[in-house]
Amino acid sequence: MEDEALTLTLWWPDQPESHGITVCDEIASDFISKLPDAILVTIISLLPTKDGGRMSALSPRWCHLWRSTPLNLELDINYQCPHQCSEPRNPLPPSVFRSASTLLVAKFSYCDFPDEILLSMNFPLLKQLSLVDVTISWEFFHRLLSGCHALESFYMSEVRGKGCLRVSSRTLRSIGVRNAFKEKLELVIEDAPCLVRVLLPFSCYDDDCVTLRVIWAPKLEILGPLLPVASKLIAQGISPVMSANWMRTVKVFCLRSSGLELNAVLNILRWFPHLEKLYIIFKKHNEKDKKNDPQYDPLHPIECLQTHLKKVVFKSFVGYEKQVNFARFFVLHAKVLKKVEFEVYGECNTISVAYHHTLLKVENRASRDAQFEFRSKHRRTVYDAHIHDLSVADPFGQP
Numbered sequence: 001m002e003d004e005a006l007t008l009t010l011w012w013p014d015q016p017e018s019h020g021i022t023v024c025d026e027i028a029s030d031f032i033s034k035l036p037d038a039i040l041v042t043i044i045s046l047l048p049t050k051d052g053g054r055m056s057a058l059s060p061r062w063c064h065l066w067r068s069t070p071l072n073l074e075l076d077i078n079y080q081c082p083h084q085c086s087e088p089r090n091p092l093p094p095s096v097f098r099s100a101s102t103l104l105v106a107k108f109s110y111c112d113f114p115d116e117i118l119l120s121m122n123f124p125l126l127k128q129l130s131l132v133d134v135t136i137s138w139e140f141f142h143r144l145l146s147g148c149h150a151l152e153s154f155y156m157s158e159v160r161g162k163g164c165l166r167v168s169s170r171t172l173r174s175i176g177v178r179n180a181f182k183e184k185l186e187l188v189i190e191d192a193p194c195l196v197r198v199l200l201p202f203s204c205y206d207d208d209c210v211t212l213r214v215i216w217a218p219k220l221e222i223l224g225p226l227l228p229v230a231s232k233l234i235a236q237g238i239s240p241v242m243s244a245n246w247m248r249t250v251k252v253f254c255l256r257s258s259g260l261e262l263n264a265v266l267n268i269l270r271w272f273p274h275l276e277k278l279y280i281i282f283k284k285h286n287e288k289d290k291k292n293d294p295q296y297d298p299l300h301p302i303e304c305l306q307t308h309l310k311k312v313v314f315k316s317f318v319g320y321e322k323q324v325n326f327a328r329f330f331v332l333h334a335k336v337l338k339k340v341e342f343e344v345y346g347e348c349n350t351i352s353v354a355y356h357h358t359l360l361k362v363e364n365r366a367s368r369d370a371q372f373e374f375r376s377k378h379r380r381t382v383y384d385a386h387i388h389d390l391s392v393a394d395p396f397g398q399p
Helices: 023-028 037-045 049-057 060-067 115-120 138-146 262-269 303-307 321-333 350-360
Strands: 103-109 128-132 135-137 153-157 160-162 165-168 174-178 185-191 197-199 210-214 222-226 233-235 252-257 277-282 311-317 339-344 371-376
Touching: 135 138, 138 165, 174 185, 222 277, 252 262, 262 321, 277 321, 311 321, 321 339, 321 350, 350 371
Parallel strands: 103 128, 128 153, 135 160, 153 174, 165 185, 174 197, 185 210, 197 222, 210 233, 222 252, 252 277, 277 311, 311 339, 339 371
Antiparallel strands: none
């Protein structure tokens, strides 16, 4: 519930006095109670949650109004230390769903979802849902999303999923998934006609923990960060030379790379012909990064590099040879680039920038309009913060 101010301006016509008390005084003394329920519910919804709850003590009528008011409630069921991983977790009590019909925002943390409350899962007004460190079966997961008829954004972190988690939602616009458990998580987007972005904030424990399968998401525009591993990004009915329809709509894509997987990255970029922005987050080298991917063939150019890719951002850039070679390829082959940005660990100065320009062969760039920017970056971007904020057009471009 947002803390907003509601101002009511009241005007009363002149009334004759009677025994020193005006009709205006009599009416105004309890004017609030004479307002229609719809207006009172709006007033309560604009109050802080605690103050709105206190309003129910005024009268039986206010108690009824409080129960029917849309709520922004963060529900944290946490009977133990969040970092304690002992099993079993405490089950979610059915009583928490008494206000389910009026919730706008909900967060469930550090608990399990028992099968007994399956029939209680109905959130007709819910727009934002977060699941943090919970255990849930795929049947329950499906029933939960099916009961959210207005859901716009969904985030789950450290979710123990029993089986494949399938997403079908006619209203969902944003999904965020983080997983650090040893058990691999498979997320299948079966039917999401309004889905615009899928954010996969990486874990510091395991790079390779989520497999994403997309069946139907015709409006998907923003995707990542992903590893350049084709087996972890699966689209039904596609091959490296034939993009599925949803891949043709992706305009912003983020990948993680050590700099050794250039050919793997290029092979994946073939799947996104209309890509406009590419973010590369350089990471620590891993032996798994050494793969025998097909070499780039200039006779079969990548469509997005020829006609659409206008911006490339290299994050966590240190300037190692493998990183420079990786970045140089885009400088020399992306023909419509407008901007190339480097977020550098450490300080940037005129000498270091000039040195990098030489290594990158900026003078030989494929796009004569391309501008280059180097800036210092001392902290990692937290992509989780933008999952529910649908006003952010490009979550990877945020500081």
